[in-house]
Amino acid sequence: MRIVVIGGGISGLSCAWRLRRMGAEVLLLEAEERAGGVIRSVRREGALFEAGPQSFLLTAALADLIAELELDDQFQLADRRAPRYVVIEGQLRAVPLGPLSFLFSGLISGSTKRRLLAEPFHRTTPPADDESIAAFIRRKFGVELLDRLVAPMVAGIYAGDAERLSLRSAFPSLHSWEEQHGSLIRGMFRSRPSGNSKGRPGGGLASFAEGNETLVARLADRLGDSVRRGVRALALNRVPTGSEGRFEVVCQRGGQREPISAGAVVIAAPARVAASLLAPLVPAAGDLARIEYAPVAVVSGSYMTEHLKAPLNGFGFLVPRAERLRILGTVWNSSLFPGRAPEAQTLLTSFVGGMTDPSAGAMPDEPLYQTVESELRRVLGILLAPRIRFAQRWPQAIPQYNLGHAELIRRVRASLAETPGLHVTGNYLEGPAIGACVDLANRVAEAAAKPAG
Ligand SMILES: Cc1cc2nc3c(=O)[nH]c(=O)nc-3n(C[C@H](O)[C@H](O)[C@H](O)COP(=O)(O)OP(=O)(O)OC[C@H]3O[C@@H](n4cnc5c(N)ncnc54)[C@H](O)[C@@H]3O)c2cc1C
Structure with missing residues (x-):
């Protein structure tokens, strides 16, 4: 019986991929015309901008996925000893690594x-x-x-x-x-460091030559017709046994509504979407809507390296709130990975907003650029504005594992277990990191592929 996966970010795509590898018939529904969710890489005028995650920590499951997708030749690993900094009284101070x-x-x-x-x-x-x-x-x-x-x-x-x-x-x-x-x-x-399968080095910050989107784009490509883009799941119904599927996913494509039957359903969409789809069948799952998401704006600039006080070498810096800056942190993309900025330029990506400054995550482009660029001038001594700019706002970027989260998830999972054939995966359950999303998606795929009673 067909398994329908709702949501085509890394969680849904890797879950569908695992299901396919186990021989299941799978159909993934993605509301947008582009799969990948918050993982998005944009090459513009020679600079490679990451709209969401800037890199990912390599886990065993991710290493396996990269090998299965034959992406080893595009894989990039950053220097594990790249220094990290924190801003104290306006100055960069090295974070001790050991x-x-x-x-x-x-x-x-x-x-x-x-x-x-x-x-x-x-x-x-x-x-x-x-x-x-x-x-x-x-x-x-x-x-x-x-x-x-x-x-x-x-x-x-x-x-x-x-x-x-x-x-x-x-x-x-x-x-x-x-x-x-x-x-x-x-x-x-x-505690022993979690070993990596197939003899690959464990840990380390990683990406691909054309950015993190390579991973989700290749997954969507390999899944082929099993991915239907521009299809939004609106509702979930149970169907009486005896008919084709056990569930019916009511979808919208353009202005058209269409029911899709499913033997099992994996919801890999954000918590609020999972809550609204599941609540009519599993009332306790409605509580997933209480999980807050932090708004974040991602602001990048490609600067002439000669306009910096000194060339940058390292991962980037974080900013304690006492510094009264709006930047939460800045990643030095072109220092971490090759091929990120045009010749003689340095690419920097800053994050503003978050739970402690939510309005900053919603600033319009011009004040956003001005804020970030003037703060970077103060911290890094940059003389002039960047040559190329990029900004992306995520009103609901990252789920918050706030007090009471574990108990909320325990209750929802216990209720879901009483309705065989319904599953949830995604970044609000066992960690927002890409590696954590793939680990969980693999386990959920195994559970969904098992014939339910
Ligand atoms: C700014 C930012 C920086 C980050 N930095 C890092 C980092 O450095 N390292 C790291 O490991 N992680 C990082 N993360 C976290 C990580 O990228 C995410 O947690 C992960 O990619 C989320 O994947 P997901 O598939 O669970 O969710 P999403 O990517 O949100 O995907 C959900 C998908 O569901 C679709 N959808 C929604 N509703 C419906 C519906 N009704 N029907 C069908 N489809 C629907 C959406 O369109 C979307 O494609 C960052 C995230 C952000 C936003």
């Missing part, structure tokens, strides 16, 4: 260093209630580490607010290290 460099770093004071050193020797127990990342870091290490490093990192990953994000949902391994070992540092040393 435990030893932490101790010698001027980024944190002696008293925070002493708390870090003492942490493995003071067993602690996490509180029974869900705890925010901010509360956790204050409890274990103090406010300085939170303000200077952790909150900016959290903004860099989730565009989120550390006071509201749940530690156990957003960073489950940190929570379980404390739970199991009474210490983060002991837990970190005891």
Whole structure:
């Protein structure tokens, strides 16, 4: 019986791909004319702009997917030791990358260093209630580490607010290290790095010569006619047994409505869409609409390298809120990967908005460019405006794993389990990173392919 996947971002595409590889008949419905969701790469005047994610962390499942799709020749891996910076009092300060460099770093004071050193020797127990990342870091290490490093990192990953994000949902391994070992540092040393299959190097920031869109474009290409673009799922009905499918997906293409029958349905669309499709059949799933999404604007500029104070070498920088800048962080694209900017130019991509400054994510183009460019002038000493510009606004960019998230997802999953044949996957469930989306999509594909009772 045909499995219908709703949503053609990386979650839906990789789920459909896995289903196809398992021999299932699969049909993917994507509302837009272009598949890929928030993964979008645009080459303009020789510069390669990433409208969404700038790179991804290579996981075992992603490495396998890249090999299956025969994309090895286009694959790019950034230098793992590329320095990262944080802005403190207007200046770039290197983020220590290892435990030893932490101790010698001027980024944190002696008293925070002493708390870090003492942490493995003071067993602690996490509180029974869900705890925010901010509360956790204050409890274990103090406010300085939170303000200077952790909150900016959290903004860099989730565009989120550390006071509201749940530690156990957003960073489950940190929570379980404390739970199991009474210490983060002991837990970190005891947990083995997750090995990578087929002897590939584990971890590392990666992309493709023509950007991250290569991955989703190749998936859509290989899935061929199984992907129907411009088809929006509007409603989901159960059909009485005995007829062709167990579910009917009511779709809209142009002005036309069309029912599509399905033996099983995987919803790989954002949480609010999953909520509205599922609520009539599984009322508890309506709660998925409560998951907030951070608005983010992505602003890129390709600058003449000679207009910079010095050539840039590294990943980029993050900005603590105390600096009173609107930029959350800036990625130095052309320093990370080759072929990103025209000759003698440097490509930089900044993020503004997020949960702590939502209105910035909605600024019109001109003020957005002015804001980012004047702040980059202050931080990096850039003399003139960029040669080429690009901006993309995502009103609902990244799902927030806020306090109560784990419990909400547990309840929804328990209710869904009572309706065989209905599945959810996507970036609001087990992590927003591309690798996490693919890992989950693979597992959901296996569950969906099993004949349901
Ligand atoms: C600005 C930004 C920066 C990021 N940076 C990184 C990064 O550096 N590294 C990293 O790993 N991750 C990053 N992420 C996160 C990661 O890119 C996303 O979490 C992931 O790509 C989401 O994939 P998805 O398929 O779950 O959702 P989406 O990409 O949102 O795809 C959902 C799809 O469902 C479709 N759809 C919606 N409604 C319907 C309907 N009714 N019927 C049919 N189709 C429908 C949509 O059109 C869309 O194509 C970033 C995200 C953003 C926005």
